[in-house]
Amino acid sequence: MIYSDFNGQKLSKLGFGCMRFVTDPETGEIDQAKVNAMFDLAIKEGVNYFDTAYPYLNGKSELAMAEALSRYPRDSYYIADKFPGHSLNKPIDNIALFHVSLRKCRADYFDFYLLHNITEWSVKYYESEEYHIIPDIVQMKNEGYIKNLGFSFHGGPKLLEEFLTKYEGMFDFVQIQLNYLDWTLQDAKKKYEIIVNHGLGVWVMEPCRGGKLAVLPEEESAKLRALHSADGTDAVPSDASYAFRFLQDLPGVKMVLSGMNEVSQVEDNLRTFRQEWPLTEEERKVLMDIAENLKKGVPCTACRYCCDGCPIGLNIPYLLECYNDYKFAQTMTPSMRIDALEDEKRPAACIGCGQCKHACPQGIDVPAVLAELAEMYEKGPHWGEMIEARSKLIDEDIS
Numbered sequence: 001m002i003y004s005d006f007n008g009q010k011l012s013k014l015g016f017g018c019m020r021f022v023t024d025p026e027t028g029e030i031d032q033a034k035v036n037a038m039f040d041l042a043i044k045e046g047v048n049y050f051d052t053a054y055p056y057l058n059g060k061s062e063l064a065m066a067e068a069l070s071r072y073p074r075d076s077y078y079i080a081d082k083f084p085g086h087s088l089n090k091p092i093d094n095i096a097l098f099h100v101s102l103r104k105c106r107a108d109y110f111d112f113y114l115l116h117n118i119t120e121w122s123v124k125y126y127e128s129e130e131y132h133i134i135p136d137i138v139q140m141k142n143e144g145y146i147k148n149l150g151f152s153f154h155g156g157p158k159l160l161e162e163f164l165t166k167y168e169g170m171f172d173f174v175q176i177q178l179n180y181l182d183w184t185l186q187d188a189k190k191k192y193e194i195i196v197n198h199g200l201g202v203w204v205m206e207p208c209r210g211g212k213l214a215v216l217p218e219e220e221s222a223k224l225r226a227l228h229s230a231d232g233t234d235a236v237p238s239d240a241s242y243a244f245r246f247l248q249d250l251p252g253v254k255m256v257l258s259g260m261n262e263v264s265q266v267e268d269n270l271r272t273f274r275q276e277w278p279l280t281e282e283e284r285k286v287l288m289d290i291a292e293n294l295k296k297g298v299p300c301t302a303c304r305y306c307c308d309g310c311p312i313g314l315n316i317p318y319l320l321e322c323y324n325d326y327k328f329a330q331t332m333t334p335s336m337r338i339d340a341l342e343d344e345k346r347p348a349a350c351i352g353c354g355q356c357k358h359a360c361p362q363g364i365d366v367p368a369v370l371a372e373l374a375e376m377y378e379k380g381p382h383w384g385e386m387i388e389a390r391s392k393l394i395d396e397d398i399s
């Protein structure tokens with residue numbers, strides 16, 4: 001196992017994400033025997049980092065992780081959990097909820113604790129004086145319940161830079177969506193650099209983009225297999241292994257989380273992390289080429305030439321980032337980022353004057369793209385609807 005030295009802690013570079021455990025489709029119960037088997041295999045091969053979050057698997061992930069880890073000494077592994085500020089629709093007793101998570105994890109302290117899912121939309125709740133989240137969580141750290149404090153982040157580079165500058169010295173690490181596709185699609189390269197420049201550790205989530213880089217379209221996967229026949233070794237590396245090796249090559253990356261749900265997946269990941277396995281120049285080139293082919297959006301370079309002349313003052317590159325994200329996969333992230341905008345700044349506010357289309361050096365038909373984006377956004381899913389269910393769970397847990 002490859003390890004990272006992070007502030008004197010020896011962390012397995014492969015961390016076990018606990019958000020994708022297999023559940024019974026009817027009861028929603030987690031297959032605990034399978035979780036135990038996967039943990040046993042991972043721990044035997046040196047994995048010592050386990051990442052959960054209060055809302056994962058409808059509140060059951062923390063319990064399943066704790067059950068599997070209860071068979072090992074507490075000082076033989078690190079656990080990470082997250083505060084669900086993005087799931088609140090009213091102020092709550094934050095400290096009571098924090099202690100609920102500790103109890104569910106059967107822990108006296110968290111080695112790593114994160115503010116969950118900071119975006120342009122959720123940051124206002126995290127920073128709200130009324131919600132009082134940041135001071136309460138910092139208090140938990142000061143009282144010794146948290147060893148390392150961080151946050152997971154799904155917003156853009158501008159917010160990341162502002163947030164880290166504002167809270168300089170408060171956080172130890174930042175968890176971002178990082179993989180060879182989002183390196184350019186979500187400007188993860190810029191976010192990686194911002195975190196490193198602030199002297200913090202980079203934690204990686206979605207290394208295979210929700211599995212999409214683990215099972216590539218046949219014509220893209222064939223390019224990777226062709227590389228393998230060129231290198232002449234026997235075992236055929238999986239598509240996922242290339243995605244993980246891309247991350248191993250980034251020196252600021254201290255932790256790569258994989259949400260494993262099958263023993264075979266654990267075995268494959270362990271093979272990739274057994275020792276340093278740098279990409280060759282050729283392999284890197286092919287991966288970047290695959291990333292370009294997988295993108296289905298528009299080639300906006302965020303030059304902002306279109307912005308000054310927009311009579312509505314829309315943040316066009318921001319909206320096009322959301323569009324590109326939607327085009328790759330219908331996830332919650334772009335929807336949350338549009339939720340963060342006032343109605344008059346959302347894509348539907350575009351009046352179709354066409355100024356931006358003429359200003360754009362990339363020839364992007366911005367009004368047509370914004371019309372499509374408005375339609376995709378309308379269809380949902382919308383975060384506000386999910387929060388209702390989550391806040392019910394929180395109310396029950398802290399009552």
Ligand code: SF4
Nearest residue numbers: 310350351353354356
């Ligand atoms: S077409 Fe829409 S986005 Fe472009 S300048 Fe006009 S109002 Fe702004």
Ligand code: SF4
Nearest residue numbers: 300301303304306360
């Ligand atoms: S001018 Fe074109 S490339 Fe530049 S920010 Fe606007 S849409 Fe993007």
